[in-house]
Amino acid sequence: MGRIVLDKVKKIFGDITVIPPLDLEINDGEFVVFVGPSGCGKSTLLRLIAGLEDITSGHVEIDGVNATDVPPAKRRLAMVFQSYALYPHMSVRKNIAFPLRMAGLEKAEQDRKVEAAASVLNLTDYLDRRPGQLSGGQRQRVAIGRAIVREPAAFLFDEPLSNLDAALRGNMRLEITELHQTLKTTMVYVTHDQVEAMTMADKIVVLNEGRIEQVGSPLDLYRHPANLFVAGFIGSPRMNLIEGAEATRRDAATIGVRPEHMTLSTEAGDWTGTVGVAEHLGSDTFVHVQLDDVGPVTARASGEISLGHGDRVHLTPDPAQIYRFDAAGSAL
Amino acid sequence: MARAVTTQRKTINTTVAWGIGLLIFFPILWTILTSFKTEAQAINDPPLFLFFDWTLENYTVVQERSDYMRFLWNSVIIAGGSTLLGIIIAVPAAWSMAFVPSRRTKDILLWMLSTKMLPAVGVLYPIYLMFIQLGLLDTRIGLTLVLMLINLPIIVWMLYTYFKEIPGEILEAARMDGATLREEILYVLTPMAVPGIASTVLLNIILAWNEAFWTLNLTAAKAAPLTAFIASYSSPEGLFYAKLSAASTMAIAPILIMGWFSQKQLVRGLTFGAVK
Amino acid sequence: MATRHSRSAARLMMAPAVILLLGWMLVPLTMTLFFSFKKYLPLRGGDLGWVGFDNYTRFVTSSSFWPSVLTTLIIVGGVLLITVVLGVLLAILLDQPMWGQGIVRILVIAPFFVMPTVSALVWKNMFMDPVNGLLAHLWKFFGAQPVEWLSDASIFSIVLIVAWQWLPFATLILLTSIQSLDSEQLEAAEMDGAPPLARFGFITLPHLSRAITIVVLIQTIFLLAIFAEIFVTTGGSFGTRTLTYLIFQRVLESQNVGLGSAGGVYAIILANIVALFLMRIVGKNLDA
Numbered sequence: 037m038g039r040i041v042l043d044k045v046k047k048i049f050g051d052i053t054v055i056p057p058l059d060l061e062i063n064d065g066e067f068v069v070f071v072g073p074s075g076c077g078k079s080t081l082l083r084l085i086a087g088l089e090d091i092t093s094g095h096v097e098i099d100g101v102n103a104t105d106v107p108p109a110k111r112r113l114a115m116v117f118q119s120y121a122l123y124p125h126m127s128v129r130k131n132i133a134f135p136l137r138m139a140g141l142e143k144a145e146q147d148r149k150v151e152a153a154a155s156v157l158n159l160t161d162y163l164d165r166r167p168g169q170l171s172g173g174q175r176q177r178v179a180i181g182r183a184i185v186r187e188p189a190a191f192l193f194d195e196p197l198s199n200l201d202a203a204l205r206g207n208m209r210l211e212i213t214e215l216h217q218t219l220k221t222t223m224v225y226v227t228h229d230q231v232e233a234m235t236m237a238d239k240i241v242v243l244n245e246g247r248i249e250q251v252g253s254p255l256d257l258y259r260h261p262a263n264l265f266v267a268g269f270i271g272s273p274r275m276n277l278i279e280g281a282e283a284t285r286r287d288a289a290t291i292g293v294r295p296e297h298m299t300l301s302t303e304a305g306d307w308t309g310t311v312g313v314a315e316h317l318g319s320d321t322f323v324h325v326q327l328d329d330v331g332p333v334t335a336r337a338s339g340e341i342s343l344g345h346g347d348r349v350h351l352t353p354d355p356a357q358i359y360r361f362d363a364a365g366s367a368l
Numbered sequence: 369m370a371r372a373v374t375t376q377r378k379t380i381n382t383t384v385a386w387g388i389g390l391l392i393f394f395p396i397l398w399t400i401l402t403s404f405k406t407e408a409q410a411i412n413d414p415p416l417f418l419f420f421d422w423t424l425e426n427y428t429v430v431q432e433r434s435d436y437m438r439f440l441w442n443s444v445i446i447a448g449g450s451t452l453l454g455i456i457i458a459v460p461a462a463w464s465m466a467f468v469p470s471r472r473t474k475d476i477l478l479w480m481l482s483t484k485m486l487p488a489v490g491v492l493y494p495i496y497l498m499f500i501q502l503g504l505l506d507t508r509i510g511l512t513l514v515l516m517l518i519n520l521p522i523i524v525w526m527l528y529t530y531f532k533e534i535p536g537e538i539l540e541a542a543r544m545d546g547a548t549l550r551e552e553i554l555y556v557l558t559p560m561a562v563p564g565i566a567s568t569v570l571l572n573i574i575l576a577w578n579e580a581f582w583t584l585n586l587t588a589a590k591a592a593p594l595t596a597f598i599a600s601y602s603s604p605e606g607l608f609y610a611k612l613s614a615a616s617t618m619a620i621a622p623i624l625i626m627g628w629f630s631q632k633q634l635v636r637g638l639t640f641g642a643v644k
Numbered sequence: 645m646a647t648r649h650s651r652s653a654a655r656l657m658m659a660p661a662v663i664l665l666l667g668w669m670l671v672p673l674t675m676t677l678f679f680s681f682k683k684y685l686p687l688r689g690g691d692l693g694w695v696g697f698d699n700y701t702r703f704v705t706s707s708s709f710w711p712s713v714l715t716t717l718i719i720v721g722g723v724l725l726i727t728v729v730l731g732v733l734l735a736i737l738l739d740q741p742m743w744g745q746g747i748v749r750i751l752v753i754a755p756f757f758v759m760p761t762v763s764a765l766v767w768k769n770m771f772m773d774p775v776n777g778l779l780a781h782l783w784k785f786f787g788a789q790p791v792e793w794l795s796d797a798s799i800f801s802i803v804l805i806v807a808w809q810w811l812p813f814a815t816l817i818l819l820t821s822i823q824s825l826d827s828e829q830l831e832a833a834e835m836d837g838a839p840p841l842a843r844f845g846f847i848t849l850p851h852l853s854r855a856i857t858i859v860v861l862i863q864t865i866f867l868l869a870i871f872a873e874i875f876v877t878t879g880g881s882f883g884t885r886t887l888t889y890l891i892f893q894r895v896l897e898s899q900n901v902g903l904g905s906a907g908g909v910y911a912i913i914l915a916n917i918v919a920l921f922l923m924r925i926v927g928k929n930l931d932a
Contacts, residue, residue, distance in 0.1 A: 084767060088540050090647045108544040125559040131585065134555075135545035286507035373741050377899040381742040391752035392811065394880065395753055398778065399766050414785075457664065460657030468654035468814035476662065478923050483669045485919035487869050487893045490908035508653050517668045521929045524661055549653055580872035585896065595872070600759040602768070602876040609770055628759035630748050635820045636766040 037099050038190035038222030039064045054080050055246040067216050070226045071233040072243035078226045084194050087111050115185035115192040122167035129163040132181045151182040173204045190222035193244045223310035230270055242266050264365035267292050276333040288360035288368055295336035297357035307351025314343045403613035426614035443593035445508050447576035450515035451569055466531035474546040484521040488581045506588045515576045523572055530564025543579035567633030570626050577623050594619040661826040687899045699906035708890055720867045722803040731814030739822050756812035760872035767805045768877045793909045798882035805873055821855035858868035861922040
């Protein structure tokens with residue numbers, strides 16, 4: 037079980053309102069990702085759920101019970117920190133066993149659970165090492181091990197992959213997703229990386245300045261961004277946002293076209309411009325074009341295209357995939 | 369990075385540095401050497417450096433005549449006791465300031481330091497008077513309390529700077545893992561801070577051991593530690609060089625050894641973290 | 645990382661230290677202020693009533709006041725000058741590559757760990773004694789008349805003893821600071837064509853300025869309060885009576901508590917002026 041409900045949760049630090057009253061439901065077994073730029077309040081929100089910070093007003097409900105005044109240890113939540121927060125003076129075994137020891141479990145039972153978690157996480161050979169002797173990825177797994185032995189109602193992850201290098205990050209992303217599929221426990225995951233959000237989440241919560249901009253499945257957000265902020269945040273490379281005559285012509289203050297929704301041609305098209313930089317990735321080519329009347333845009337073409345600085349190109353947006361936004365930034 | 373230097377250059381450096389080092393150390397060396405001489409050899413003209421009849425006689429005489437062990441014991445109790453007491457009071461305070469900082473934390477820390485700056489002589493009489501009235505004059509407990517209080521700011525400060533280096537996330541992890549505040553401090557914070565606590569203890573034993581204002585003014589015969597014992601040699605007795613040297617050597621040896629172990633931490637402790 | 649629970653726990657755990665220090669500061673301070681406005685002679689009649697600022701004016705107009713201020717200034721200034729200048733030189737020397745660096749460092753630091761009464765007595769008897777002291781032997785060796793150090797050159801002698809004790813402190817802190825200097829800066833200056841002396845003046849010394857300030861401030865606070873060194877060598881005679889020693893004599897030797905307390909208030913004010921500057925630096929460091 038692990039259903040978490042936030043009801044008009046508000047947080048004020050000093051004079052600054054970090055989170056204005058906010059409602060959110062996280063269902064049992066869901067993988068929910070909080071995503072947003074740094075300083076958007078996503079980590080604070082996670083810490084409010086964890087109980088590491090007090091809620092200024094409103095309440096948090098875990099499995100139908102009001103947990104607002106319950107100390108973190110009693111919320112049956114496990115947390116994986118950005119720095120892993122392993123106890124450097126304890127062996128891996130003792131690290132993983134620590135929550136069990138605090139819960140007063142018998143030694144034999146502790147050992148059994150630690151061994152089981154270690155084998156799931158490929159840590160069996162490292163149980164007697166200290167955290168300092170492990171690689172970044174192994175430390176990450178120890179932190180996860182320490183979380184899973186508790187069999188919590190939900191896991192909380194605070195940017196767990198940001199200290200890993202790119203290759204390892206990809207692996208751990210898969211491992212965490214697999215873990216979720218095995219355990220089927222609620223997971224709340226905070227990241228500033230929209231790729232992590234898109235690939236891992238059942239449900240994404242996009243946060244900006246403490247407010248929820250949109251909640252939905254990854255493809256929902258990709259297909260139907262509710263506003264300019266979400267449109268600009270989800271998708272890589274970013275959606276091209278165009279103002280001016282082109283937008284007015286379509287009855288909008290701003291229009292958005294994703295780089296992958298434009299056809300590139302050297303002969304003819306709706307818009308004409310000059311190539312600034314072409315980034316050749318092999319599988320794709322990202323072309324940064326300065327359009328004559330419209331401004332700078334990025335277009336994506338699959339495969340290899342022989343274009344370079346100064347070449348004249350024509351771009352045609354797919355009319356069905358043009359997003360329109362009003363002056364306030366909401367989708368039309 | 370450090371570049372290779374010529375052997376010649378290194379030889380010059382070494383010679384000059386050792387020369388100056390030995391010159392600075394010489395008074396201590398001379399004291400130690402003299403402690404093994406007879407009184408006659410100690411004032412021999414010309415002075416004898418290494419070639420004399422080495423004897424341990426002075427050490428036994430000092431003990432017999434002056435009951436040296438009692439002063440040593442007073443020093444141990446006062447320095448050790450004040451440090452231990454200080455640590456017990458300072459660990460929770462430093463935990464609070466390092467991990468639950470509030471807007472006033474900085475002010476409290478600076479205010480604590482400012483009490484350390486209070487010139488002792490400015491409050492000499494009130495303390496003296498209170499000691500008489502509370503029956504604390506010339507007692508080990510009284511001196512232990514005073515030394516604990518004068519060093520408490522440094523203890524809190526040092527522990528604070530060490531605790532600051534421990535990431536708060538680790539303590540939060542413990543809290544999430546179900547540890548109570550007591551368990552968090554006992555099983556997670558303290559083991560991680562052992563090196564810092566150890567050097568704090570070391571530096572404060574040194575400071576308390578060598579404290580020579582309150583120990584001279586608040587003790588007489590019963591509770592006098594080594595500082596006061598040595599000061600008694602300022603009478604004509606001090607002209608017995610060999611015995612003065614033996615007593616001095618015994619008084620400084622333990623601290624010299626501790627000091628050498630804590631030289632790195634010394635900087636942090638004495639500059640309140642302003643120089644690292 | 646703060647919740648109501650942890651904040652109230654924090655306040656509770658800070659309380660003993662704060663209350664103890666508050667008491668330690670306020671109670672004696674109030675009493676000193678109280679006595680400073682009274683004519684109070686414990687051995688000669690006790691409390692003889694309020695006298696307003698009488699003690700304050702008497703303390704500064706007494707014939708021993710200005711000499712003691714001068715003595716204090718000479719001792720503090722002399723020791724500061726010696727320890728900072730030699731400290732910088734020694735720190736640079738110890739930073740050079742050499743054999744046995746660790747041992748030299750230990751030798752240089754050692755005097756700091758010698759208790760003040762021991763160093764004062766060892767210097768007084770075994771080095772500065774005009775008959776049997778090593779310095780007397782040295783003078784005789786060169787055919788000179790041995791100096792009566794503690795009576796003829798009393799202030800210089802005390803400065804020498806105290807400087808010997810504090811030189812390690814200055815050296816150690818300055819050495820720590822030098823070692824934190826990024827060597828690439830020096831190499832960049834070398835590439836820019838700066839000769840060694842210019843590199844020292846434009847890079848090393850400015851880098852050290854903060855550490856030097858701290859050394860000066862901390863030492864000043866401790867040096868203003870030196871006591872044992874004078875107590876066991878001259879007992880305040882031969883012009884070595886510092887402000888601290890004068891107050892000590894007024895309070896405990898002549899038992900004129902009112903007068904001594906007024907002096908104590910002056911000493912506290914003086915120390916606080918220095919402490920204020922130190923606190924600024926330390927406080928800035930806290931923000932960083």
